[in-house]
Amino acid sequence: MARPINRLSARAVQTVTKQGYHADGGGLYLLVKPTGSKSWVLRFRRGGRLREMGLGSTQVVSLQEARAAALEHRKRLAGGEDPIDTRRAARSAxxxxxxxxxxxxxxxxxxxxxxxxxxxxxxxxxxxxxxxxxxxxxxxxxxxxxxxxxxxxxxxxxxxxxxxxxxxxxxxxxxxxxxxxxxxxxxxxxxxxxxxxxxxxKPVRHHAAMPYVDVPAFVARLCEREAKSRRALRFTILTAARTEEVTGSTWDEFDLDAMLWTVPASRMKGGREHVVPLTDAAAAILTPLCRKAPPFALSENAMLYLVQKAAPKGLGLPFTVHGFRSSFRDWAAETTDHANEVVEMALAHAIRNKAEAAYRRGQLLDKRRSLMEQWATYLGLGSDPAL
The missing domain is CATH 1.10.150.130 (Tyrosine recombinase, N-terminal domain)
Known part of the structure; x- marks a missing residue:
């Protein structure tokens, strides 16, 4: 049976007077010295030898802080590090x-x-x-x-x-x-x-969004010239994705046979895996790209510069890349009959309504695919996916 941890209380730390080591668990001890001074000590075995690491006086390090420090050092031990050596290196570096x-x-x-x-x-x-x-x-x-x-x-x-x-x-x-x-x-x-x-x-300002009625003409402008940032922005608008989801994507996230893009939880703002159904237009952007490098390896602001910088390097518009997600949301709400939870899931938004959240547990891929195909058609890319 594992030894219990968190045995001590803040009150006990203040009142204990008995000299010696008082275990809190997990190798953390309260050490009461003959002088009455108290300090925290982490004891552990390394290479068959018992080692002892001071974590500070109780006058400046609380019980909770000592536990947090002990946990951090135990993680290092589990990873094969000696926390004493690591601390010495940290002190010098x-x-x-x-x-x-x-x-x-x-x-x-x-x-x-x-x-x-x-x-x-x-x-x-x-x-x-x-x-x-x-x-x-x-x-x-x-x-x-x-x-x-x-x-x-x-x-x-x-x-x-x-x-x-x-x-x-x-x-x-x-x-x-x-x-x-x-x-x-x-x-x-x-x-x-x-x-x-x-x-x-400074009150929170929402991302400036292009009115959805103007987005098809804007996409047509993007198609006038071939460039990495223009290609990435077309893909971003088509998938209603966030900038970092697109620029950080890797080829192993895409399944062009199943027409799916799976963004891992580690790359999502909400910390949940997000599956995006790909339209023909989105897949057509990916297909000709070289597989030796990520498909959209751009700096964080490359697409934003394209939108906002003045000509000839940019398009000189007062909108943001993130704002196209709002354009998509407004278009879906005002011109389609798709359910709210389908649109919100397409945007990878958290659903606060419990009934909607329960309904959303499924991927709703067929409904979302229909929504994204309708969006591609609205943008003028649905009927001719060749980009």
Missing amino acids: GSTFGQAAEAYIDAHRAGWKNNAQADQWAQSLRDYGPAESMPIAQVDTALVMACLKPIWSSKTETATRVRGRIERVLDWAKVHGLREGDNPARWRGHLENLLPKPSKV
């Missing part, structure tokens, strides 16, 4: 904010959707975060405010992302023993008292 940020990004890169996300993290922290040479232990509230305040009103969305990224880097540093105390970039109970809510500073 992550003593500055820039080094800690780089180490955090490298540690999480494999779990992100694509390399572009890692690049965005690095670039935003370089542009707006603490100086890379700043000792990680010296990053405090005043420094975080100095980073955020200049852009909180003018670049609110960017500022909120930077704040969250600074917070995560500092949490990483604390787990690795590079700093102590509360996180100065945390929002709740801290920065929320110093900065206005983002929604109050």
Whole structure:
């Protein structure tokens, strides 16, 4: 039988006076020294030898924080790492904010959707975060405010992302023993008292959408010239997909025999696998492409630049790529008889209505295929799929 974990309580941590090790489970111990001082210790076996790793004093590390740190180190053990060696390496390689940020990004890169996300993290922290040479232990509230305040009103969305990224880097540093105390970039109970809510500073703006009646003529313009971004945008509009779903797609997601595109949960905003029925027009875009590279290997903003940049490089329009999903939604609602849940599933939207959600559990592929074929015909691509 596995030994229980989380044996200690916050009250017990405060009141225990007996010297020695007091087990919380999972190798985490509260150590009470002869002087009465208390600290957290993680004990584990490595290579047949019992090792002991200090996790900090109870004065600065809470019971919950100690448990979180112990869990993180146990994961490393399970992966074959020695957490003590890892921490030593982190201390030598992550003593500055820039080094800690780089180490955090490298540690999480494999779990992100694509390399572009890692690049965005690095670039935003370089542009707006603490100086890379700043000792990680010296990053405090005043420094975080100095980073955020200049852009909180003018670049609110960017500022909120930077704040969250600074917070995560500092949490990483604390787990690795590079700093102590509360996180100065945390929002709740801290920065929320110093900065206005983002929604109050800059109300959320919806993506500018082209009226659906104008989309067929726009698609015709896209077909006038052959280019990677134009081809990708046609495919995006045809499938009502998000930009990152298209630009991050790989050939193993497509089954042209079954006429299906399966976007894995790891690449979906909602974290659920999404199956897209392909029309003849969409498949015709894919068929001639080289299989040695991803079908739509473009930068994150390539299609947006195509839409918004002035001629000759762009089309000079005040709309966004994401807005074409709204165009599709408006067209379906105003000109077709397709059920709401069919349209919402085509957009991979979460369904809040319980009855609709229950109905949606099936893939509804036949109904969705009919919807997408009708959309392709409306765009002027249904009758002649050769692009």
